[in-house]
Structure formats: structure tokens, C-alpha cells
Ligand code: GDP
Ligand code: IMO
């Protein structure tokens with residue numbers, strides 16, 4: 241069976257968790273390849289809601305192996321908490337079904353402190369980060385001062401690295417950002433303790449994938465965030481600090497790009513964004529409120545109200561190219577029920593001329609006007625539909641238009657948060 245990558249095509253929270261949980265039934269291994277606990281991936285199975293921040297969304301299938309790749313930045317406190325919450329809910333979690341890359345970078349308290357202090361210093365220009373220390377941890381990785389999972393097992397190396405990092409962080413925190421400095425000993429002691437606990441899980445993820453593939457198993461790669469939060473291709477600087485795009489799976493899991501056989505892009509039926517940054521199709525009217533309320537659009541990590549707007553297919557078309565999308569999963573179609581008519585953005589106009597893709601310059605983007613097509617809405621509740629034929633004609637018309645504009649076939653339609661509230665149109669593993 242082929243490997244597949246699941247990637248967000250918008251600004252995150254498209255429903256990747258639900259789709260990964262669904263596709264895990266047909267996969268042997270699930271690998272998260274980037275991001276950290278800025279992610280919140282929600283699974284609703286048998287009436288229970290589980291939110292995965294670091295652990296792959298395949299974890300509810302205990303016989304499948306879940307791996308956290310080298311591209312992920314890991315806050316060990318969050319990982320341990322997530323493991324124990326899952327166990328309390330009756331989900332077995334142990335080295336048999338979970339592994340952490342020895343090369344994954346570790347988020348420490350000074351990263352969280354730097355994230356908070358930087359955002360505070362930016363004032364109105366803040367990015368609206370999740371405050372989880374993600375940016376500072378990736379900065380250290382690129383700056384070659386990061387602490388990796390493997391270091392947690394070597395107290396000598398760990399001590400040297402934390403001491404030298406803390407000297408610089410404390411200078412910045414205190415002298416430049418006006419925040420409190422941090423003490424070495426509690427950080428070091430805690431790292432040694434979590435290292436002891438995590439030791440059985442720390443592994444060579446790239447090698448594990450290779451062994452699984454050699455045994456005929458297939459792998460599902462789980463992205464976090466979304467294409468337009470990508471550090472290179474997103475609405476920079478209002479982005480995260482990693483590469484959520486499908487290509488990120490190669491670097492972030494340790495596999496050649498030819499192992500990424502199929503890329504499924506998750507498209508929420510409308511657009512949302514948490515945090516600051518441009519949003520061309522944003523709705524700040526009662527329709528936006530209707531979508532926000534019906535879609536329960538609150539961040540799964542920070543609880544912040546998500547900004548809502550019409551479906552922006554200029555963004556999704558860019559995502560098609562940036563990820564090499566082979567198929568789409570359209571989520572939250574049920575949320576649009578009840579609206580008289582629906583708009584989809586099929587182009588941008590800048591200074592009276594059509595633009596081909598989202599401008600890179602935020603100044604130019606701010607001047608872009610969305611070009612909308614209006615489609616009929618539907619009034620029927622659609623969550624009980626289990627095949628395309630069960631959907632109202634207008635719902636099918638909306639889906640058809642997405643396929644036409646993007647040129648990518650739809651494989652999955654999600655019509656509710658539950659695992660079974662799904663219509664599978666095409667088998668992505670065929
Ligand atoms: P992710 O970060 O991409 O995994 O998405 P989140 O979990 O942050 O946000 C998606 C939210 O929508 C979660 O609360 C899901 O339970 C919910 N959800 C997913 N698919 C559907 C759907 O088709 N309909 C509805 N109503 N909710 C959905
Ligand atoms: P999932 O995986 C939505 C946003 C933050 C902020 C920006 C930078 O659940 O889709 P960061 O903490 O990463 O430095 O914040 O990115 N952001 C997300 N928005 N879903 C996410 O993850 C996000 N992860 C980060 O709100 O605007």
C-alpha cells in the first residue's frame with residue numbers, strides 16, 4: 241500500500257486530526273513531521289473527544305505505531321501530560337506504539353519565556369503566536385544551539401548546553417526584553433528526569449520507517465498547521481517557524497521524497513485563521529458569526545476565537561501547487577447548512593487586474609480584492625449522509641465547484657466531527 245501525506249491547505253485547523261484518524265485504519269504507521277504543541281488536532285471517536293498536540297492522531301488505533309519525527313519541536317512536559325491523559329482515557333501508550341526521534345529538538349522554559357517576551361515587546365505588531373515557545377526553539381535549531389532528545393540522555397552534554405544557552409537567553413530576557421531571568425538548576429534537573437522517563441521512546445525514526453517499509457508496511461505522514469502558515473510559503477511573518485507543506489515530511493521524518501506517494505490536502509469548507517495576519521475573505525458580519533458559532537471555531541490549543549471567512553480558492557490553488565496535491569478532503573461541510581447563498585473566492589483583483597496567485601508582498605496582498613462566485617446554499621442537515629447521493633444538490637454543486645477550480649479530485653467529505661460522519665468518495669490508497 242502506498243504512503244500518504246496529510247497536509248493543511250489553509251491556515252491550520254482544517255480537520256487534519258479527524259482525517260488522519262480516519263486514514264490510520266488503512267495505514268501501519270503514523271509520523272508527525274513538523275510543528276510542536278502549537279498544534280491541536282481533534283478526534284471524536286465513540287463520543288469521546290481527544291486533542292493531540294504532539295502525539296500523532298493515529299494513537300487511538302493501538303495496534304499502529306505512532307512516531308514523532310525529527311522535524312517536530314517537543315515540549316517534554318506536554319508530551320508526558322498527553323501520554324497520561326490518553327492512558328486515563330483507556331488508550332494504551334507505550335514504547336510499542338509510540339516513538340520520539342532522537343533528533344527532535346526540545347522546547348524548554350526559556351523558549352516559552354522568549355516567545356512571551358517577544359510577543360509582548362511587539363505590541364500591536366505581534367504575530368499572535370500560541371506562546372508555546374515554538375519560534376524560539378526553531379531559532380535555536382537553526383542557530384545550532386538547540387537541545388535534542390538524544391541530549392536528554394547525556395547529562396554531561398546537557399549541562400554544558402543548557403548553561404551556555406541560558407547565559408545568552410537570560411541576557412536577552414533581562415536586559416533586552418525586560419522579562420525575568422531563569423535559573424539553571426531546576427531546568428537541568430527536570431531535563432534529566434524527563435530524559436529517564438522518555439528513554440524507552442527515543443529512537444531513530446528514519447530507520448524505523450525504513451524497516452517498516454521493508455516489511456511491506458505503509459506510512460501516513462501527518463502535517464501540523466497549514467500551507468499558508470509555512471515559514472517559506474505562508475503569509476510571512478504571520479506564519480509558524482516550520483514547513484508544514486508536504487515536502488516538509490521528507491526532511492521532518494527522514495525519508496526520500498519518492499516515499500511520499502500520495503498527498504491529500506485538507507480543505508475546510510470555509511476559511512479560518514487564529515492569530516494576526518492578512519485574511520482576504522474574512523467576514524466581520526453576522527454571516528461570519530454564524531459560521532464561527534456553528535463551526536465552534538475556537539482554537540483547540542489556546543481556546544482563542546477563530547476568525548472566519550468565505551472559502552478562498554486562490555489560497556487552495558496555491559496549496560495545490562506547493563504540496564503537489566493528489567486529492568482533497570473537504571471538511572465541515574455541515575457548518576454551511578442554513579445559509580441562503582454561499583460565496584467562494586476564485587480570484588484576486590489588484591489595481592483592477594487579475595492576479596494569478598497570492599502576492600508575497602503583504603502591502604500588495606492588503607490591496608487585493610476577492611473575486612467571488614455566488615452559489616446556492618442548502619437548508620438540510622447533512623451530517624447523516626453516508627454517500628454523495630445523500631447530499632442535497634446544492635451541496636454537491638459546491639463540492640463540484642471546488643474540484644473544478646482546484647483541478648484536484650475530492651477523496652473525502654467530512655460532515656461532522658465524529659469519525660463516522662464521513663463520506664469516502666475515493667480510496668487514496670488504491
Ligand atoms: P486540525 O488542527 O486540522 O486537526 O483541526 P482542529 O482539530 O484544530 O479543528 C477542527 C475542529 O473541527 C475540531 O473541533 C473537529 O472536531 C471539528 N471537525 C472536524 N471535521 C468536522 C466536520 O466535518 N464538521 C464539524 N462540524 N466539525 C468538524
Ligand atoms: P494545527 O496543527 C492554527 C498560528 C498561531 C499564530 C502563528 C504562529 O492545529 O492546525 P506559533 O505558536 O506557531 O509561533 O504561532 O501560527 N498557529 C496555528 N493556527 N492551527 C495551528 O495548528 C497553529 N499553529 C500555529 O495562531 O498565528
Ligand code: MG
Nearest residue numbers: 253280281540
Ligand atoms: Mg488545530
